[in-house]
Amino acid sequence: MNTYSTSEIAHSIGIHPNTVRLYEKLGLIPKPERKENGYRIFTDFHMEQIRFVRIAFKIEILQNGLRKQAIDIIKTSALGSFSKAICLTKHYLEQIKNEQKNAEEAIEITKKLLSGSNQEAGTTFLTRKEAAGYLQLSIDTLRNWEMNGLLTVKRKQNGYRVYTDEDIRRLKIIRSLRCANYSLSSILRMLNTLSRNPEADIRQAIDTPKENDDIISVCDKLLTSLHHAEQNAIVMLSQLEKMKKQFSENPTL
Missing domain, CATH: 1.10.1660.10 (Multidrug-efflux Transporter Regulator; Chain: A; Domain 2)
Structure with a gap:
């Protein structure tokens, strides 16, 4: 040797x-x-x-x-x-x-949830505590997602937040993607892209960081990673x- x-x-x-x-x-x-x-x-x-x-x-x-x-x-x-x-x-x-299977399944769940976005909105109004309980999330998790710009919740005149059907649908999307280890920044990027263009390719939007992003983690491009x-x-x-x-x-x- x-x-x-x-x-x-x-x-x-x-x-x-x-x-x-x-x-x-x-x-x-x-x-x-x-x-x-x-x-x-x-x-x-x-x-x-x-x-x-x-x-x-x-x-x-x-x-x-x-x-x-x-x-x-x-x-x-x-x-x-x-x-x-x-x-x-x-x-x-x-x-x-x-992990790949979970990531792909989360995208399919997102597509299904988004396909119902044009349905007539209901009259559901939940408090943050009620929304957290319904989605089986912690209140801190909801607060973190809101602080990171993933969701903007309306408030009543008394200042309390209320979560509508549309908010719950959006939170289900975020929850599904987070469970599959997509980063908050990639989810926000996808949601912002879809708000501008509802016909945008979800897989591309969530897996393609912007060129001017200062820091890119592996979970910002999870599918490719x-x-x-x-x-x-x-x-x-x-x-x-x-x-x-x-x-x-x-x-x-």
Whole structure:
């Protein structure tokens, strides 16, 4: 098995030597043996494991513990437990697919709710507490959505907010999309787009941040992010299969 110094392995992969040391400190690669002078000795297994780390960290997925799963997979691979890492990655891929399904279902629910927006409005008037109870949301959640501009609620003469049928329909849309992990900014973007053009493409509106947005998170383009995460997980599986063939389980370093 070939051996490498810290600078050699860093140069080969295209990262800073300090990144290699950080991966070692975090347990993302095995601790290398050292020469008598204290210099680290890296092997082909370290080389492929670092490549695997770079693949796994290429996509930023934070929701529902996916990030933690990716780290667990990396650490399992670092121990040379490739078969277990492959099983964990398959589970990781399955959860990503479930997240995609939830995201798509939320859009379909949104379409159905919006299709009834032209129905004759009823005479329902709920207080904030009643609306929260009806939708099974906390009052703080409703307050947060209003503060972020997702909903503007009318008030009675006494100053109390009242939620109409149209407000409840809009809140159901927001709730459905938030449960699927769409960001508040992406939901607001979609709602504003639809208010200007009711015929606008919902999927495009919710998945396409504005060019002048200062900060864009993965959940601001959730559909695209999950698609990339799925493709990335497939590449992770391929790398693990390669390592399993190239190295024995729990290789001696």
